[in-house]
Amino acid sequence: MQITATSGIVPIVDFQPFLTGSPEEKQATAVELVHALKDVGFVMLKDFYSEQGVSEAQVEDAFEHSRRFFALSAEEKDALAWTTPEASRGYVSQGRERVTQATSKDDIAQLRAQAPDLKESMEIGKDYQEGPEDSPHPNRWPESLPEFKAFMNPFFYSCHILQVQVMSAIACGLSLPPNYFDQKVAQQSHNLRLLNYPPVTQAEASKSDSRAGAHSDYGTVTLLFQDDVGGLEVQDKEGKFVPAKPVPGTVVINVGDLLQQWTNDILKSTIHRVVLPDTKGSALTPQRNSIAFFGNPSLREVITCIPGLGEPKYAPVLCEDYLVRRLGETFGV
Numbered sequence: 001m002q003i004t005a006t007s008g009i010v011p012i013v014d015f016q017p018f019l020t021g022s023p024e025e026k027q028a029t030a031v032e033l034v035h036a037l038k039d040v041g042f043v044m045l046k047d048f049y050s051e052q053g054v055s056e057a058q059v060e061d062a063f064e065h066s067r068r069f070f071a072l073s074a075e076e077k078d079a080l081a082w083t084t085p086e087a088s089r090g091y092v093s094q095g096r097e098r099v100t101q102a103t104s105k106d107d108i109a110q111l112r113a114q115a116p117d118l119k120e121s122m123e124i125g126k127d128y129q130e131g132p133e134d135s136p137h138p139n140r141w142p143e144s145l146p147e148f149k150a151f152m153n154p155f156f157y158s159c160h161i162l163q164v165q166v167m168s169a170i171a172c173g174l175s176l177p178p179n180y181f182d183q184k185v186a187q188q189s190h191n192l193r194l195l196n197y198p199p200v201t202q203a204e205a206s207k208s209d210s211r212a213g214a215h216s217d218y219g220t221v222t223l224l225f226q227d228d229v230g231g232l233e234v235q236d237k238e239g240k241f242v243p244a245k246p247v248p249g250t251v252v253i254n255v256g257d258l259l260q261q262w263t264n265d266i267l268k269s270t271i272h273r274v275v276l277p278d279t280k281g282s283a284l285t286p287q288r289n290s291i292a293f294f295g296n297p298s299l300r301e302v303i304t305c306i307p308g309l310g311e312p313k314y315a316p317v318l319c320e321d322y323l324v325r326r327l328g329e330t331f332g333v
Ligand SMILES: O=C(O)CCC(=O)C(=O)O
Pocket: 193, 195, 212, 217, 224, 226, 232, 272, 273, 274, 290, 291, 292
């Protein structure tokens, strides 16, 4: 397999042939994508924009809405605070979440106290509007920014479609039917996370160089849109962290733990982190914004190793149980 371009160790794959190409072109792109996800667990997709999925203008607008949201007063943001792993919606102030691979409550609490993630985030889930029985966990919308909700709901759906497109390519690359995952992710139990990494002084930077600690993601695939500041690093096979410098016009895709389990370790959920960029002599590190869309299976889906991918290494797990446990660990609840 010839990968022509990379950012660090992350291959760059043109997704357009999968979206609009001939059957042969589709299959060749799917194979290229799966090769990258088996080998590195990360890929950058270029030419991924589509009418049904995510458009270029939407990505730009999403960053603008995100900036306006984080510019709200601390009081207004805190009134929308994230509540429970089951809901996983709302505002997460700096220091509340500490992503890590540690699993002991005490270890994570100590990490949170000593080296908190230098970030704030806003978590958005599917917005149920049909009736009380459809609204177990309402989103937490800022009242002073009505256009925020009006933008984020269709953007969430567009990201869902891009995620379906990527999952379909993964299915093709694994020699499964193209629609293999469609029904299994149809509930849109995903999590759209707007991230703001504020500027940091040298003094703060010496306490914790971690904008987001080393961790793996939990779900199927994460779609990550990043600005041009950089800081994302991906662990290589020797355990070394390698910068994945932003490439304009691409979306980063990485495999989550549930997709690794689903594919019986064929696809890799790779550890990654976000570090502070060099201050280049100035007193503050630049602010960074990113937008992560964590694709998940439907919550009632039981994740069982896909037949034909070898002797199962994992016992079946209910998606909801798994996600609630992982989120509970990182939030210390
Ligand atoms: O901000 C980034 O580039 C990555 C964030 C991330 O890995 C996460 O939130 O899981």
